[in-house]
Amino acid sequence: MSIDTIYKVTLHPFINESIASLKSMTSLSGSAGEAFIDTVEDFRFKGYAVCSDITGCLDGVIMMHHYPETAVAIGNSVCQNMFDEAYDYTEINDELSNALAEWGNTIVGRATDLLSRNNLKFDFSSPYFIHNFKDMEKYLAGVKEIITVPITVEGVGRYYFNLLVRNVNFQTSHVEREQSSGIANPHSTPLPLESKILLVDDSAMIRKAIKRFLTGLGYENVIEADDGSTAVEAVKNQAPDFLFMDVVMTKMNGNEALKAIRASGSNVPVVMLSSVTDKGLVDECQASGVSGFIFKPIQASNGAKIIKDYLKIV
Structure with missing residues (x-):
């Protein structure tokens, strides 16, 4: 070749x-x-x-x-x-x-x-x-x-x-970068400022950034988890009102954690985060009930606006 x-x-x-x-x-x-x-x-x-x-x-x-x-x-x-x-x-x-x-x-x-x-x-x-x-x-x-x-x-x-x-041993094909910021939260009611929000990401940097965006928006009750299995336990034991959860993580991926959370009977709103825009993965998460999908990266220039757009409940 x-x-x-x-x-x-x-x-x-x-x-x-x-x-x-x-x-x-x-x-x-x-x-x-x-x-x-x-x-x-x-x-x-x-x-x-x-x-x-x-x-x-x-x-x-x-x-x-x-x-x-x-x-x-x-x-x-x-x-x-x-x-x-x-x-x-x-x-x-x-x-x-x-x-x-x-x-x-x-x-x-x-x-x-x-x-x-x-x-x-x-x-x-x-x-x-x-x-x-x-x-x-x-x-x-x-x-x-x-x-x-x-x-x-x-x-x-x-x-x-x-x-x-x-x-x-493969054939030529042409690929282009997909331009997409994510799949919007379809709901319209803003999440109350006193709500407890769980951030789930194995990147400490991403958790730090999103927590900063949330604090700037007035959300002070923020807890964190660095893995999907920890998130499942946090939902059970700390009853958050809203989740932001990464998909690809070290121990348990977010899509697997989402299934476990739903299997436990929780209907907590979940917004997924990922750099992977695979349609099959998005469809899988939507089938488990999510309130939107944010495609990374998230920056200081747009992070607060993006996060605010997703902080909505039914």
Whole structure:
């Protein structure tokens, strides 16, 4: 398969989504360079990478690959745009790691969702992170070629997309980024300010941002959970009046937690959050009764308005 075909089918959605997410989640702008072949022997780890394994008709790894200083600059900018505050960290810490994870998860989630709609018969793992070369060695095992696309970030530097290819057997298809902010809450009565709201997301950064939006809107009674199973228990024991719940989480996903909450007899209004816009997943959640679906990212510039639009009950 030619580099052109691999780029169009596999890499293009990641490139397209990362540049779009730079615009929507940071104050930075980026542009893609020409794709080229990296030799496996000369491939060098740059210091920080967000990865997703590819299985099926395409066997390999997709990698969003940064120099540490580029990762720091992007992480600071993600935080700044999420919280509308200045961030000037000089090295990756827990807060920047959370920001980079949210940015990477958004990109990988949206790009893999778009690819899944084209029946290419390969799948992607949940994103994971690599911080040193020793971790990289096992991912290079069996790799036959590496396709690389540089992304230049204005005023910052570069990061790279690498497609580590072990085996490939699929047909070309064209994909484009879906522009959507979500599925609206159909209800009309505003949620009372004294209501108890449960935030469920395994990203501490997202919980912090949404809690800030809620507080700004006058909602002070906010509790948190970092996993679907914890959310199920919180609904049982703390009786929240409203939920915002992520879909993809570490232990129990939000769609599974939603089913368990409904099976327990609770009709608490639930608004789902996700970077994945898969219609089947949305339909599944709607069948379990949700009051809307917010597609990430959510930023300081629009977060309060988005959250307010969804804070409605029957």
